[in-house]
Amino acid sequence: MRSYVSTVLVLGWALCTSSAFAPAKLASQIDLLQSNEQSTTTSLHAMTLYGSQGSRSPLVNWAANELELDLEMAGDLGRNPHPFGQIPCLTDDGDIMVFESGAILQYLQAKSKGDVAPDKSAAISSWISWANASLDPICFLETPDGKVYDTGLKSQNKRIAKLDDLLSDSSYLVDDEFSLADVAVASYLLYVIQFFPDVDLMRWPNIVEYMKACASREGYGKAFGDRVQGYCVSRLSEMQKSGGKEKKLFGVF
Incomplete structure (x- = not known):
């Protein structure tokens, strides 16, 4: 701010000593300086995500896309402020730091411009927490040292069956509208x-249809890339056509 004021004073003196001086010219130059400084400040304190395509961070990008929030990707992961050096990690306004994907989604929800009723906001937060606390351990089975070795979706599961039942008469989880x-x-x-x-996954046909609808969204494609989006939509379509009997021996990774 001090450098900005000094620049304005110098500029004012220079213009005042010029034969071409006019108050309107000085005002326009000051407006330009103010605009430049505000732009620089916004850039320095923009919402920034530390992450990569090979991690869970694209789901944060997806959320930001759906909420129409501006999100910059950090260029240097070596400056990641996460206490354990993990990703994703989000910084905002210079001194705000949020880590864990679920916590970041809830932060983005609170930051969004749209008015969300308290009951709907509570439902969204509950599902975000459920995804991290209950769905994740079902989807990804881990060894004691945290290495994923299989998925729990290869066999029947009561919670997944309940989710499929909930989606039998609703396209999305909260008020039949897409949300975080x-x-x-x-x-x-x-x-x-x-x-x-x-x-x-065809033992849960409603979930397959739900996954396909979500993967087809523009925001998902922008976050995960056309290749991943195309693979997911194609694979789910194949499941629906074959009734789950055909097995694919290759994936996107």
């Missing part, structure tokens, strides 16, 4: 068919 609840839940389900391409 669907970003959270659908992201994990769609990751499964990317990493385990031979998985058979």
